[in-house]
Amino acid sequence: MIAPRARYGLEEPSTALISILAVCDSRPQKGDAARTAACRLSYPQHPYAVDHDRDKLVPIAQYFTDAAAGSLPAVSLVEPNFGTESEEDPQDIQNGEAFVSRVIQAAMHGPGWDKTVLIWNYDEGGGYYDHVPPPRAIKPDNIPPETHVPPDEPGGYDRYGFRVPAVIVSPFARRRYVSHVVHDHTSILKLIETKWNLPALTFRDANADNLLDSLDLRGRPAFREPPTLAAPGLTARPSACLPGGPGVIPPPGAVTRGRTTAPSS
Numbered sequence: 001m002i003a004p005r006a007r008y009g010l011e012e013p014s015t016a017l018i019s020i021l022a023v024c025d026s027r028p029q030k031g032d033a034a035r036t037a038a039c040r041l042s043y044p045q046h047p048y049a050v051d052h053d054r055d056k057l058v059p060i061a062q063y064f065t066d067a068a069a070g071s072l073p074a075v076s077l078v079e080p081n082f083g084t085e086s087e088e089d090p091q092d093i094q095n096g097e098a099f100v101s102r103v104i105q106a107a108m109h110g111p112g113w114d115k116t117v118l119i120w121n122y123d124e125g126g127g128y129y130d131h132v133p134p135p136r137a138i139k140p141d142n143i144p145p146e147t148h149v150p151p152d153e154p155g156g157y158d159r160y161g162f163r164v165p166a167v168i169v170s171p172f173a174r175r176r177y178v179s180h181v182v183h184d185h186t187s188i189l190k191l192i193e194t195k196w197n198l199p200a201l202t203f204r205d206a207n208a209d210n211l212l213d214s215l216d217l218r219g220r221p222a223f224r225e226p227p228t229l230a231a232p233g234l235t236a237r238p239s240a241c242l243p244g245g246p247g248v249i250p251p252p253g254a255v256t257r258g259r260t261t262a263p264s265s
Contacts, residue, residue, distance in 0.1 A: 063103070070111030075192060078103055088126070092241075094234040101232040104169055108226035117215065118169040119188055125162035134160040135182065140202035157204075160184060168214045171221035179214050187211050 049057055060080075066072045080086055080099045087096035100120060107118050137160045145156060166183070186205035191212070193200060200206035216222065233239060 064106050067106040067110040067112070072107075072110075072112055072116075074196075092239075094232065094239060098232040098234040101229070104229070107169065108229075113226060114171055114221070114224065116170060117172065117191075119166065119191075119211070120169065121166035121185070121188075122164040123185070125164055128162075130162040132163060134162060136160075137184065138203050138207050140186075140204035168211065170215065171223045171226075172215040172217055173223055174214055174216050175222040177214060179211075181209050181213050183209050183211060 060078070063072075063076065063078055066076075080096060082088070084091060085096045085099040087093040104118065104120070107113065107116055110116075137158055139156060139158050147153075147155070184204070186202070186208040187210060189201065189205040190208040190210040192198065193205065194210045194212070230236065
């Protein structure tokens with residue numbers, strides 16, 4: 001992973017369930033590109049970044065300040081409070097939705113909107129069913145996974161996981177466009193590498209698509225004027241559901257005994 005010039009939300013533990021990357025049209029200062037490409041962030045709590053680039057890790061409030069001032073850095077990674085806003089079970093997903101809404105609204109209505117590409121995505125599928133089998137993938141390198149067979153299943157980094165949602169928010173986004181190109185998370189790296197002519201980190205991002213099929217950089221930006229988005233459910237129609245465990249499955253009374261009928265003569 002490329003270490004961003006600013007990572008917002010340091011005060012919370014980080015597993016990148018929601019990653020929002022804003023790429024603005026400003027060239028990194030001399031030396032930043034090399035440092036950015038060389039840095040590696042490890043979970044949890046990004047010890048490399050804490051040890052080497054602590055000044056680039058700031059509280060989430062700084063993101064909103066920078067977005068309002070039009071001073072977002074060239075590359076930003078925004079992360080939520082993973083204890084309450086990650087949409088991970090058993091949390092109230094309305095809180096995560098409201099967080100994303102605030103971040104996106106801040107980017108759209110800041111003075112830097114006309115030079116922004118914001119990518120909202122999830123780090124994994126959360127265990128939900130997907131009818132599309134994961135396709136094979138290019139191995140990032142020759143380093144094998146740290147597994148022990150048995151009990152682990154044999155395998156390598158040569159297959160994608162289940163699909164995850166991703167949305168591009170930008171004045172340059174294509175209107176009513178759904179991409180049918182195979183992307184992966186390293187497509188975000190490939191976009192950064194394409195924008196600033198940086199070398200790839202692995203074989204995976206070297207061969208990834210750079211997401212440019214979803215952008216129109218030649219015509220008039222379709223969303224130069226930020227669109228009006230629906231209010232998040234927490235504001236518009238708060239749910240009465242409460243987070244918690246699944247309880248008894250099936251719930252008592254959900255299954256009824258079938259009626260016995262007399263055989264016909």
